[in-house]
Amino acid sequence: MDLAIDANELVKTYPPDVRALDELSLSVQAGTIFGLLGPNGAGKSTTVRILTTLSQPDSGSARVAGIDFLADPVGARRAIGVVGQKHGSDPEATGRENLVLQGEFHGIAGAQLRERVADSLERLGLADAADRQAKTYSGGMQRRLDVAMGLLHRPQVLFLDEPTTGLDPEARAAMWQEIERLAGEEQMTILLTTHYLEEADRLASQLAIVDRGRIVVEGSPAQLKSDLHGDTIQIELADAQDATARAALDRVSDLTDVTLDGRTLRGHTRDGGAAIPAVLAALDAHGVKVAAVTLARPSLDDVYLQHAGRTFHRADTAHEEVTA
Amino acid sequence: MTPLRQTWQVSLRGIRTLMRQPAYLGITLAQPIIWLLLFGALFKAIARIPGFHGGSYINFLTPGIVVMLAISSAGWTGMGFIDDINRGVMDRMLVSPVWRGALNAGSVIYATITIVIQTTVIVLLAWALGADYKGGIGGVLILVLLAGLLGAAFASLSNGLAVLARQRETLIGAVTAVILPLTFLSSALMQQSLEPSWIRTVAKFNPVNWAVEAGRSAAMQTINWGLIGSRFGLLAALAALCAVFATRAFASYQRSL
Secondary structure, eight states, X not given: OOEEEEEEEEEEEETTTEEEEEEEEEEEETTOEEEEEOOTTSSHHHHHHHHXXXXXXXXXXXXXXXXXXXXXXXXXXXHEEEEXXXXXXXXXXXXXXXXXHHHHHTTOOHHHHHHHHHHHHHHTTOGGGTTSXXXXXXXXXXXXXXXXXXXXXXXXXXXXXXXXXXXXXXXXXXXXXXHHHHHHTSOXXXXXXXXXXXXXXXXXXXXXXXXXXXXXXXXXXXXXXXXXXXXXXXXXXSSOOOHHHXXXXXXXXXXXXXXXXXXXXXXXXXXXXXXXXXXXXXXXXXXXXXXXXXXXXXXXXXXXXXHHXXXXXXXXXXXXXXXX | OHHHHHHHHHHHHHHHHHHHOTHHHHHHHXXXXXXXXXXXXXXXXXXXXXXXXXXXXXXXXXXXXXXXXXXXXXXXXXXXXXXXXXXXXXXXXHTSOOOHHHHHHHHHHHHHHHHHHHHHHHHHHXXXXXXXXXXXXXXXXXXXXXXXXXXXXXXXXHHHHHHHHOOHHHHHHHHHHHHHHHHHTTTSSSOGGGSOHXXXXXXXXXXXXXXXXXXXXXHHSSOOHHHHHHHHHHHHHHHHHHHHHHHHHHHHHHHTO
């Protein structure tokens, strides 16, 4: 199969000594949705900035849609569509004016441009709002306009950088449908970055987890989860607990990766059915009251924990603390 | 063809925004109107200084105010790109295959159109206040054109600085630091022969003075084609140089990402 994106050992450092990308390599099959998953600051956006020719790597190489983007950035720009994290539309201009300008930037003009603009406004449900200034749009409408602008020149590879961040659940569901349609009907290659595990799980056929500028694991969501072999036990405690509850579980065999987050205890086991009685007995022996117990198949959160050595939530907050 | 189309589309973006908020033009006109009235009244007696031969002071002052308006108006052009950078519009434009020169040129054309409208208003106001345009409509057109050309150069400078610095404060600082010294180091407000000799020397290299001298000759005095032609050439070369600087600033911005 053809590779739509083939990146090798990309390195990007920012002064004074932040290594945003640390020899990151990835390959994306044509016609698939590839999810780049990671907490804030993991290097997702840097990867997108480099692969879309906005920024240059310190070293490494990449081909996007078969074009070496360092040797021929203009050629690469013709082949790609980008929907950035921020709105790329001009708030003072109408939806239609934004699309026309975008088309002209890609060398489309005249009747062909007018037709395409009308088509894409129609398809993304913006026809009624086409001649209103973009600043009057709701968050979901703005996002749809961003997508329409990224698609206008019919790119071979579409980059979506956190496409649903900040959207309400309804707008998010609509965006997911549109992304699935593009990959299905239009056979477009899509590279999607997200820090929602749920989003990656639902949309991506292939997934790479990024942490600290490197890809720590890669595979299909199902594959990654099944590689974990086993179940996650989640216990809701009746009262907030100190280390006692955790310590109690240290003695339970076949229970690993135990974490305590507020009143939630989580652990990983090969056989949930056998482990639950032992876990409950251990907690009871230490006088810890249990409110609820659930047994779950591993989630991507567990995959993340397994490979990045910390929970996703913790990695996200850690970054916020550093950057704040 | 495509680069020209793209340039025009970028200009249209600015023109449309201006047409939606025409009040903006009025706000930017307030300052030069105040200069014209205030300086005109304050320095009226200059016309009586022995050796001054510009006729009435308003006659002398008008080309100076026109040029001062052009550079101060052009100085703010880069604000548009700073907004674009903050909103993500810049990054979206830069990942498209658009010719980078079009992004600057389009913005400069829009800025120059604004300057032409603004200077025309000031020229008419000065006329109502008693300015006597000896050069006729043709002379006034040359004055407006020279101011526009100088404005185009400053608009490019402003764009380039905005893309490199990315901060409003830097641009505001640069514009306020530059306008008054450049105006005072020219013959905008005072006749050259009455200025200290060091200012006369500096003024020779001051683009503001090129536009003021040639514009004054065209609109207010007997037309001196040699002076107008040479200053026009110098200003055109400066505008081209500044456009190259602003266009290159985009690559520098991308390297810093």
